[in-house]
Amino acid sequence: MSGTVHVIGAGLAGLACAVALSAAGRDVVVYEAAGHAGGRCRSFRDSTLDRVIDNGNHLVMRGNTALLRYLDTIGARGHLAGGEAVFPFLDLGDGSRWTVRPSAGPLPWWTMVPERRVPGTRPTDYLGGLRLARAGKRETVADCLADRPQIFSRLWEPLAVAALNTSAEEGAARLLWPVLSRTFLRGASYCRPFVARDGLSETFVAPALAKLAGQGSQIRFGSRLKAIGRAGDRVHTLGFAQQDVALGDDDSVVLAVPNTAAHQLLEDLVPAFPHRAIVNAHFRLESPIALPGNSPFLGVVGGTAQWLFVRHDVVSVTVSAADSLAAHPNDEIARILWRDVAAALGRDRTTIPPVRIINEHRATIAQTPAVAGRRPPPETALANLFLAGDWTDTGIPATIEGAVQSGHTAAKMLLSMRKPV
Ligand SMILES: Cc1cc2nc3c(=O)[nH]c(=O)nc-3n(C[C@H](O)[C@H](O)[C@H](O)COP(=O)(O)OP(=O)(O)OC[C@H]3O[C@@H](n4cnc5c(N)ncnc54)[C@H](O)[C@@H]3O)c2cc1C
Known part of the structure; x- marks a missing residue:
């Protein structure tokens, strides 16, 4: 089967799907609402700290086999750091x-x-x-x-x-x-746990974009999908703010956007799930530091901070399931989390260093039994439309591994279709 595959969303699910499809020789166009790729897994230069920081610390494991396959395909496994099972x-x-x-x-x-x-x-x-x-x-x-x-x-x-x-x-x-x-x-x-050595975008995103460009795939930033036009059991138009894209008979669509966006586009097919927040605080210290045993991270219990990560002179704190913490003003969050960091690292708790708080209010879906039982599969009632994203029914939690696995699954389903859908 030929035809163009229109991948909506350039988070890790969309990128993994696009990379797999273009490697298999398919024509792929990726549409991304933002001006950059990576979605909830990205890094950027922060002007307060004057450092490249991640939107949030991301830890992955050697057992994340879909992710490692993706990294090998885009030539980026060497961008991971860590790796000792401690x-x-x-x-x-x-x-x-x-x-x-x-x-x-x-x-x-x-x-x-x-x-x-x-x-x-x-x-x-x-x-x-x-x-x-x-x-x-x-x-x-x-x-x-x-x-x-x-x-x-x-x-x-x-x-x-x-x-x-x-x-x-x-x-x-x-x-x-x-x-x-x-x-x-x-x-x-x-x-064995791994972190992105220089930044999430440098590890998980930029090499994928380079790979896609090398394979002749297009990526269109600033393209927010606003409507999905249907005829019978097929998608026939994709409505963007700038233009409508009419689909050919052999074309298909992979919708790899977050749950909330997918629900807005397909209210009858995709349930709206509750979400949970993740709060990250990045503190820039006066000089580089190392955690005990040179580990890239430290698990913390008995306080508000849950995990500490260190990259050069930036110590970053993660708090998951953080809806109540996220409701506080940022300076209060900084004070609460620095108290724990100061205790962990033996620093003065009253002198808070330069800090950037990143509050991801919809970091992932709430992974309760009720939600887990309603995650939709990749195939939909529309013959040429597939879903991908960490929130779809991968059988595993909404993580990088789940996102990549979902992208690979959607690609595999498309590639196994023998005749035009
Ligand atoms: C702070 C934080 C910490 C995390 N820590 C970890 C961790 O330690 N380990 C781990 O494995 N996972 C972690 N995760 C989860 C992981 O980041 C996500 O599971 C994964 O990035 C989701 O990828 P995705 O492609 O499914 O979705 P997204 O990354 O959300 O990508 C969807 C993309 O679609 C785009 N989009 C949305 N609407 C439209 C539209 N209408 N048209 C076009 N494009 C659109 C978005 O801009 C986005 O780029 C963390 C997440 C956060 C937020």
Whole structure:
């Protein structure tokens, strides 16, 4: 089947889809509402800090196989930094520090070694994680795992909130299981954590744009899709502010926009989901610093900050499921989060360094059991329209891996269609 594929949205779902399709020889045009690509995963030069910062810290794992395939295709795997399967933590409540160090291979012998596990936990506590595999549709992470408070508050809850961007009391247990089974349960090499070395755009976005340009695909920035014209069971026009694009008989569309935008365009086909916020605070220190063990990140419990990341002289704090924090004014958020950073790094809590707060109010969909059960599949009632995006039914949480996987799935479906749709 030939024809042009019109990919709407140049976030990671749209980019992964476009790269896969153009690599397979398809004509691809990408339309992006903003003046830049990357969507919720981007970096930019911030004038307050005079540094390149990410909209939010993004951690990915070696077990994110769709992402690694994407990075290999665009030649960017080398832009990742990190990679040792060590997870340092600090409890701000009592000052204790520990490092979770999974062992090689699927047999979790590391849980038998006190120095490699969370203090105050027993090896049998870790077996509790297997309970997620049997989670019912309506069960939350807390329903399955909160019965052992020490490991819950010091391991399961931080992992669940980071992966689901939803509190453990609300988060769908069934969505956390694939995270554990694709990473920690496969052993150290699959849970090696990585961050973007120089910036999210430099790692995940710019190499994809270069690849698309090299393959002759077009990308049109500043092109917001406003309407989808239908005739019978097909899309026949894409309405942009500047122009209408009429689709040929063999043309198809991949709608890779966030859930809210997809719902506005297709009210009858796409439900509107509730979202959760992520707050990031980027503090520029007076000189470069390193976290203990030279890790690129530190997990924090017992405060408001959840994860600290360091890039040169910028320490960045992430708070997921952050709707109540996000409601505060920025200077108050800076004060609250600097207090935790100062405690973690042994700094003066009264002198707040230059800071940039980034409040992503709709960082991801709320990954509750109710929402998880309603995520739509890629195919739609319209024969030449496919959905992609982290919020679609990938079976995994709304993350970079989910976004890329959804883009690959939509591309695969299009490529497997034998005759014009
Ligand atoms: C602060 C923050 C921290 C995160 N941390 C992590 C992490 O540590 N690990 C992880 O794996 N994931 C993380 N995520 C999630 C990850 O960023 C997202 O899952 C992923 O980027 C979503 O990609 P997407 O392509 O599905 O959507 P988006 O990135 O939202 O892309 C959609 C694109 O569509 C465009 N668009 C919207 N409407 C239209 C329209 N009408 N016409 C044309 N274009 C349109 C948008 O401008 C955007 O570029 C984080 C997200 C945030 C916000």
